[in-house]
Amino acid sequence: MIDQTTLWTVIIGIGLGSYLFRFGFIGIIGNRPLPPWILRHLRYTAVAVLPGLVAPLVLWPPATGGELDAPRLAAAVVTVGVGITTRNPLIAIIFGACTLYAGLYLAG
């Protein structure tokens, strides 16, 4: 399925890149201050990338051939709702998973 060269390039590339991110400042830059605009952008990378990755998977799930799917949509909505109210990822996952299975069961 996944080409071997691609796979190892990606594993090593992400591993090396992530280590450089982690080591970069603490190891190399030391105590020199960073421009605030860089830190400002870095703060939003996770919340900017992950929702964009998930959104198409929620609306057009590959498992249903890209058709909007009520149980999956409901599970996503519940996960977000519980996540925002409780601020607890684990509880959000549990509620999301229960919604998904309940929905899939009801949908037959």
Added chain:
Amino acid sequence: MTRQTTKSPFWMGCRDAAPFLLVVGPFAVLFGVVATEAGLNLLETMTFSVLVIAGAAQLTGLQLMVDQAPVLVVLASALAVNLRMAMYSASLTPHLGGAPLWTRALAAYFIVDQSYGLSILKFEQNPGWDLRQKLAYFWGTVAPVCPFWYVFTMVGALIGTSIPESFALDFALPICFLAIITPMLRTRAHLSAALVSIVLSLLFAWLPYNLGLLVAGLAGMMTGAEIERRTEVTHD
């Protein structure tokens, strides 16, 4: 509570980090299972987890490889997810920057969401701590989390393909990511960054090579940064 020994900060770190095992464990299992279902063998799956130790980036990379995205797009997207590690590193530098190089090199590898989040909070609450105490606390937060990342990845890889299709595991990744993201949406800037990212990733889903995600991610980052600059919210 704050005894002036190095042992107590270490145990404080362990105790504070232990509950995160409930999140990290299942997430690692998920990665192991999804990787195995995508056709990775045990060695490949474990190498992935050991080299990267960052679930979101690993799952992002995996998902894009399954989608047959080009290598450069896979790398750029997964690394973008991990860019926050650079921020963590920068933010820990004033506290741990005085350690010997090899200690910093090792600590850098173990900078993950949990060790960073707990440590920076503790360091700010205890400005009197010296380097030894800070390092001890940091290692304390690493101990109950990182080793289990490997162990539970292996558990996932071993149960891997035995999970029946009716479990709808395809949707475990969206649920996990949504559950991780939503508690992060603390400010208007975070929320706007996420919304811009969602809208643009849907609008640009037609772009080849999953480039839509890169457009959405960049625009989301810039939105968050710009709103923060305008509102001058001081963060963390």
